[in-house]
Amino acid sequence: MDVPSHPMTAHVDCRGVSEILGRIGDKWTVLVVMSLNEQPRRFNDIKRRVGGISQQMLTRTLKMLERDGMVARDVRDTTPPQVEYRLTELGRSLADPVNQLGAWANANLAAINGNRTRYDMRNADAG
Amino acid sequence: MDVPSHPMTAHVDCRGVSEILGRIGDKWTVLVVMSLNEQPRRFNDIKRRVGGISQQMLTRTLKMLERDGMVARDVRDTTPPQVEYRLTELGRSLADPVNQLGAWANANLAAINGNRTRYDMRNADAG
DNA sequence: CAGAATCCACCAGGATACTG
DNA sequence: CAGTATCCTGGTGGATTCTG
Numbered sequence: 532m533d534v535p536s537h538p539m540t541a542h543v544d545c546r547g548v549s550e551i552l553g554r555i556g557d558k559w560t561v562l563v564v565m566s567l568n569e570q571p572r573r574f575n576d577i578k579r580r581v582g583g584i585s586q587q588m589l590t591r592t593l594k595m596l597e598r599d600g601m602v603a604r605d606v607r608d609t610t611p612p613q614v615e616y617r618l619t620e621l622g623r624s625l626a627d628p629v630n631q632l633g634a635w636a637n638a639n640l641a642a643i644n645g646n647r648t649r650y651d652m653r654n655a656d657a658g
Numbered sequence: 659m660d661v662p663s664h665p666m667t668a669h670v671d672c673r674g675v676s677e678i679l680g681r682i683g684d685k686w687t688v689l690v691v692m693s694l695n696e697q698p699r700r701f702n703d704i705k706r707r708v709g710g711i712s713q714q715m716l717t718r719t720l721k722m723l724e725r726d727g728m729v730a731r732d733v734r735d736t737t738p739p740q741v742e743y744r745l746t747e748l749g750r751s752l753a754d755p756v757n758q759l760g761a762w763a764n765a766n767l768a769a770i771n772g773n774r775t776r777y778d779m780r781n782a783d784a785g
Numbered sequence: 786c787a788g789a790a791t792c793c794a795c796c797a798g799g800a801t802a803c804t805g
Numbered sequence: 806c807a808g809t810a811t812c813c814t815g816g817t818g819g820a821t822t823c824t825g
Binding site for chain 1: 817819821
């Protein structure tokens with residue numbers, strides 16, 4: 532069971548964090564998960580909710596989530612076809628730590644942005 | 659300060675998660691933070707602890723963290739120079755949600771990998 | 786509606802060489 | 806030791822076209 536060459540394998544939870552960020556740390560995955568966490572949705576419904584995502588990326592993201600067993604795909608064979616996506620138990624369980632991160636973000640993003648601005652102002656003229 | 663064009667701005671914590679993943683969701687940031695969460699460390703000490711990171715990326719990562727106010731840089735002007743990095747209060751506070759994510763990862767990565775394998779096997783021949 | 790396929794741009798990130 | 810500067814590649818992700 533070799534994790535290809537991920538760093539800090541000595542520290543177990545470090546590897547875990549690194550692994551999981553490699554999976555959900557992309558631009559859209561958590562947004563899709565969070566939209567599905569509210570309720571099952573169909574393709575274009577998700578696309579509308581997660582504004583700005585291309586159809587290509589939504590397809591890819593859903594496929595990866597399905598592959599990981601985070602999302603289930605229910606097809607109703609009508610015309611036009613209706614495909615509904617829903618979180619599995621695994622997918623729902625991810626929402627908890629993600630929301631923790633969201634809470635931290637909302638509590639600290641303003642401070643971080645302030646830090647950035649000050650840092651940039653200091654290094655603008657002073658170098 | 660305009661957040662360039664991040665999706666789902668209507669849902670506050672969604673934007674927060676997206677924002678924060680844009681900052682810490684890269685390949686090295688959390689690993690550096692976690693290594694500094696144990697104790698303050700110097701440049702090459704971090705580099706050794708976070709195996710596999712290039713010196714270039716460590717430089718960048720530390721600079722971004724310093725810019726965000728997550729890491730403080732203490733320079734002792736000796737020869738050779740000694741530079742120690744430590745987490746700020748903000749940086750330490752990030753460790754909590756990150757560890758939550760790590761716990762989730764360690765609890766579920768095996769299942770996810772299993773799901774992947776099964777998914778790939780199903781779609782290998784069956785298409 | 787729910788995708789598949791293709792093309793393309795950008796940039797994260799690695800490698801290397803150089804510096805004070 | 807603690808960086809900086811430069812070059813380069815692979816992959817992420819956007820846009821567009823086509824299909825059942």
